[in-house]
Amino acid sequence: DIVMTQTPLSLSVTPGQPASISCKSSQSLLHSDGKTYLYWYLQKPGQSPQLLIYEVSSRFSGVPDRFSGSGSGTDFTLKISRVEAEDVGVYYCMQGIHLPITFGPGTKVDIK
Amino acid sequence: EVQLLESGGGLVQPGGSLRLSCAASGLTFSSYAMSWVRQAPGKGLEWVSAISGSGGSTYYADSVKGRFTISRDNFKNTLYLQMNSLRAEDTAVYYCAKYSGTTVTTRWFDPWGQGTLVTVSS
Numbered sequence: 203d204i205v206m207t208q209t210p211l212s213l214s215v216t217p218g219q220p221a222s223i224s225c226k227s228s229q230s231l232l233h234s235d236g237k238t239y240l241y242w243y244l245q246k247p248g249q250s251p252q253l254l255i256y257e258v259s260s261r262f263s264g265v266p267d268r269f270s271g272s273g274s275g276t277d278f279t280l281k282i283s284r285v286e287a288e289d290v291g292v293y294y295c296m297q298g299i300h301l302p303i304t305f306g307p308g309t310k311v312d313i314k
Numbered sequence: 315e316v317q318l319l320e321s322g323g324g325l326v327q328p329g330g331s332l333r334l335s336c337a338a339s340g341l342t343f344s345s346y347a348m349s350w351v352r353q354a355p356g357k358g359l360e361w362v363s364a365i366s367g368s369g370g371s372t373y374y375a376d377s378v379k380g381r382f383t384i385s386r387d388n389f390k391n392t393l394y395l396q397m398n399s400l401r402a403e404d405t406a407v408y409y410c411a412k413y414s415g416t417t418v419t420t421r422w423f424d425p426w427g428q429g430t431l432v433t434v435s436s
Contacts (some may be wrong), residue, residue: 303361
């Protein structure tokens with residue numbers, strides 16, 4: 203199974219300041235089709251997870267442009283350029299290249 | 315708008331059975347693979363099972379293989395998870411989620427249902 207790790211596991215951010223979360227996979231997520239199947243989800247308090255980023259760096263419909271994803275192979279990063287109060291929750295990376303689908307342990311983001 | 319509504323959760327004794335349902339609306343249900351993902355209380359996300367759009371292919375996490383069965387009724391637009399031989403460690407909120415396409419890899423989950431809580435305890 204592909205193991206996903208995230209750092210940090212918790213993050214306290216001042217509104218308006220940037221935030222960055224790292225995700226690493228135990229195997230490359232680069233598919234033979236040339237795409238890399240790494241996703242980012244946000245689970246807001248009391249809600250179901252919602253997709254933020256697909257295929258490393260593509261923002262999903264309706265996701266604010268303060269969210270950006272980058273990386274390749276086994277190392278990936280989610281950045282929030284200016285954190286807002288509504289961004290609190292747990293962020294998960296997920297690999298979709300091989301079954302079983304696996305998630306990172308999550309990074310809890312709160313506001314200072 | 316695609317909506318997924320889970321039901322069937324509840325309290326069950328160890329060794330017991332439960333069947334979860336996920337009613338889907340706002341989509342051509344048979345065109346999409348579907349999945350179950352669970353979240354133990356205060357824990358992270360764990361993929362449980364997936365099924366192709368036709369229902370002809372099914373996939374399971376090792377932790378549930380042989381105990382859980384995923385199925386779908388494309389006429390009723392409903393996804394199911396039959397859970398047998400339940401254990402305390404199966405206690406979790408179970409979410410159904412729609413894949414973005416017909417395959418169960420190289421696709422993302424969106425949307426997710428609101429989840430249904432399964433508690434396995436004596």
